Amino acid sequence: MDKLVSKLQAELQKQSDVEILANASWSLPIELHQLSFNTVKRTTMDVLMKMILITVQKMDINSAKELASFLSVEPIFAEDLIRRMQIAEMINKDEDVYQLTELGKSRLESGIYEHPPEQEEKKLFYSPCHGEYIGGERELDSVEQTSIYRWAGVFKTDGEELEETQLITTLQTESELDADNTQVVIKSVEKPNKLADYAVPCIEFLLINKLEERRYTRVWNTFLDRWDIQLEKQIEEQGMLEL
Incomplete structure (x- = not known):
């Protein structure tokens, strides 16, 4: 000192x-x-996630397997992304059909995916x-x-x-x-x-x-x-x- x-x-x-x-x-x-x-991570939405959101928005999709077949991807990838987007409240299932929530529409428009906290x-x-x-x-x-x-x-x-x-x-x-x-x-x-x-x-x-x-x-x-x-x-x- x-x-x-x-x-x-x-x-x-x-x-x-x-x-x-x-x-x-x-x-x-x-x-x-x-x-x-609590933190959330925001990442630029990947191409497959965008394709899933657009497909769910325009078509009546009732299963991950059906979605995977339409997009020509492995079912495991479609299942994982659907699960993540349901947790993030971007999509839900109403009367056995997947639908975009208002938040999902907003995320699709911005192109940003917000991970769970x-x-x-x-x-x-x-x-x-x-x-x-x-x-x-x-x-x-x-x-x-x-x-x-x-x-x-x-x-x-x-x-x-x-x-x-x-x-x-x-x-x-x-x-x-x-x-x-x-x-x-x-x-x-x-x-x-x-x-x-x-x-x-x-x-x-x-x-x-x-x-x-x-x-x-x-x-x-x-x-x-x-x-x-x-x-x-x-x-x-x-x-x-x-x-």
Whole structure:
């Protein structure tokens, strides 16, 4: 930690009009959460699936065997796709005849197949003082315990009270169709489950701009490995280091 402090001091003192008045080290409380959520995969519909949907839409088909014969494919392929599309609620069987549902018609028009939802879990570190998740699970270095961030109680936000939309945004892996034409979308997220409490070291500097005669704060967050603007604003709002 001493080496890091020295390195940061040297960086700050590169500005000739800046003087370091004081510094302090303290621990920022963070929590390890487990998030359980449902995802769906969207893929570009293959040719056989499209052919099955079009055939079911235009003809009275009452069995996978009949469908396979009409399309000249192995019955096992037709059976598998029909089963998958029934689970996905794209087709149903009414009076012994397969029919497209409204969802099936929509999927055929878009050319996108949405797979059944899958349950997934992910562990993330949550910072109550930031009110957000700040990183994925990792091994935290063992450090000498220091005092807890003095304004932690003022800015504490309960992770269990986060809106589902905020959780989805955090977890969202949706992107444009990639090389294998797969897109993953977060559909729903359960309330976070806190697994453990941790604390990560931060280094605070009280500085003065001698030209402007203005005091301000810089905070290095070792978890983020960067200057933490949000914590700096909190400290300048609530109270900077005293000389």
